[in-house]
Amino acid sequence: MSATTSPCPSYAAVLRVPHARRTFTAALTARLSYGTVSLAVLLSVTRATGSYAASGAVMSLFGGATVFLLPLRAALIDRHGPRRALLPMAALYGALLCVLAALTWRPGAPAPLIATAAALAGACAPPLGPTMRALWSELVADRRLLQRAYSLDGVAEELLFVSGPVLVGALVTCAPPAAGILLSALLNVAGTCAFVASPAMTGPRPGSRGKRLGGPRGLLAPVAVAAGVGLALSAVDLLVMAFANARSYDTALVPWILGALSVGSAVGGLVNGAIDWRGSARARLAGFAAGLGLVIAVGGLAPGPWTLATAMTCAGAFIAPALTTAYLLADETAAEGSRTQAGAWVNMAVNAGSSGGALAAGLLIGALPLPMCFAVAGSAALIAAAAAAAGGRAVGTTRVGAAAAQRR
Known part of the structure; x- marks a missing residue:
């Protein structure tokens, strides 16, 4: 092709x-x-x-x-x-x-x-x-x-x-x-x-038969960020409902606040794709995850629903860029013939994180002040950002060593 x-x-x-x-x-x-x-x-x-x-x-x-x-x-x-x-x-x-x-x-x-x-x-x-x-x-x-x-x-x-x-x-x-x-x-x-049926469709990728997914260290950053994003977002769904109930706001506002998160994500995704980034994908990935975590943590301090909706719009602006960059990085680090698997691991991490985030948020609500719950939810993305940054340094060191070995 x-x-x-x-x-x-x-x-x-x-x-x-x-x-x-x-x-x-x-x-x-x-x-x-x-x-x-x-x-x-x-x-x-x-x-x-x-x-x-x-x-x-x-x-x-x-x-x-x-x-x-x-x-x-x-x-x-x-x-x-x-x-x-x-x-x-x-x-x-x-x-x-x-x-x-x-x-x-x-x-x-x-x-x-x-x-x-x-x-x-x-x-x-x-x-x-x-x-x-x-x-x-x-x-x-x-x-x-x-x-x-x-x-x-x-x-x-x-x-x-x-x-x-x-x-x-x-x-x-x-x-x-x-x-x-x-x-x-x-x-x-x-x-x-x-x-x-599309003419773009191919048969098995070259070298894919019997070949396992390569580069587990390279997949650490995208998988960690995807899991962190999933954890944070599923927790936010429940936290927004708790925010409305705790302050006796009409729960009909909840879908609008969560809708603001989706609008922010769509806009952020389109803007991210339109920018000709100069930095590495790994650095952007860590930055997007950190931005998401910080905004969610600060969002717990919102004085009212519309302020929270604004915070969620800003948080959403980091979601699609983070996930898009995670998929790109997984594609770059995957062995030839394993790209579908690499993307599937990122996809699985998002959904696995989403499953755990709602459970964790449900246990925390009532046990901690609500702003602290938002901070804990945001920390999931922040920890993922730190793991992505640390993973990038480890992979970079490994690649230097591998290159030196090849030169020998």
């Missing part, structure tokens, strides 16, 4: 890369299913079982299987190529979602059966985000243009996760919640079929 270099990188130039528009549109269609499926499963299982405990357990199994088996599924993409590996995954995922929809269409299905179908479905979810990001690095040779491609991808993905629940909300006004699961299956299978 020929790579494309642009003399004047821009977002328009990204979409002018041969086959990029068609491939990206198909990938986004399939990835929209991940924006719709969580709410659809939650509503469907709650309606079918009448138990919040059962729905929580099912969501944990579904989310755990989706997230923690992601690197394994990504390894299959690197080993066998997207065309051979994605289609069976999408077919199984779609079929199992249909089974889950059938089980939850009406109340009364046994919870263990629902949980089994959900866990199996999560285990088969195609790693579409990591695959698309690995494909961007093949389509685009110019690293400046690749930065814009990753920024565009990150902002688009965030919009999918905002619009997905809205789509499900509109659907359940005229159909059972399980219809949202069927919609998720349709989007994933149809989008994946169009994705793998």
Whole structure:
């Protein structure tokens, strides 16, 4: 596949890369299913079982299987190529979602059966985000243009996760919640079929057969920052609700404050992609994580909801740049033929951090003053920034030693 270099990188130039528009549109269609499926499963299982405990357990199994088996599924993409590996995954995922929809269409299905179908479905979810990001690095040779491609991808993905629940909300006004699961299956299978049919799609990467993911030290910084960002953000969701309750504000303000976080992230992602950065990706990664942590920590001192919304907008401006840079750095440090796996590790770290952050925040609220809880949430990103900076020095030393050994 020929790579494309642009003399004047821009977002328009990204979409002018041969086959990029068609491939990206198909990938986004399939990835929209991940924006719709969580709410659809939650509503469907709650309606079918009448138990919040059962729905929580099912969501944990579904989310755990989706997230923690992601690197394994990504390894299959690197080993066998997207065309051979994605289609069976999408077919199984779609079929199992249909089974889950059938089980939850009406109340009364046994919870263990629902949980089994959900866990199996999560285990088969195609790693579409990591695959698309690995494909961007093949389509685009110019690293400046690749930065814009990753920024565009990150902002688009965030919009999918905002619009997905809205789509499900509109659907359940005229159909059972399980219809949202069927919609998720349709989007994933149809989008994946169009994705793998793109001329941009390749077979197994050169040297990928039997090759393990390389450069674990190189992946330390992006994985640490992704986990720290996930921890901080999921804690913030709960802390904003606690902030409103503690000061007797209308909880209807909470979605607006969290929406400000998303708006800031989208704007920050687009600005980050448009800047021709001179410093190293590793230094930027540590800086973005530190900025996020500091703003979240200071946000706990906000005197009112609109001040907090402003702080969250500023915090959001660091989210997409941090994650985009984490994916870029993972791509740079991955061994040839392991790019999908590298991106999957970053993706898994974000989601694993998100799972732990809400739990930690729930334990801290009430035990510590609320401003201190915000400070602890921000410290997760600050610690990740320190790890990224320290990891950069360690990797730099290792590379000098390796170069010296090669010269000998």
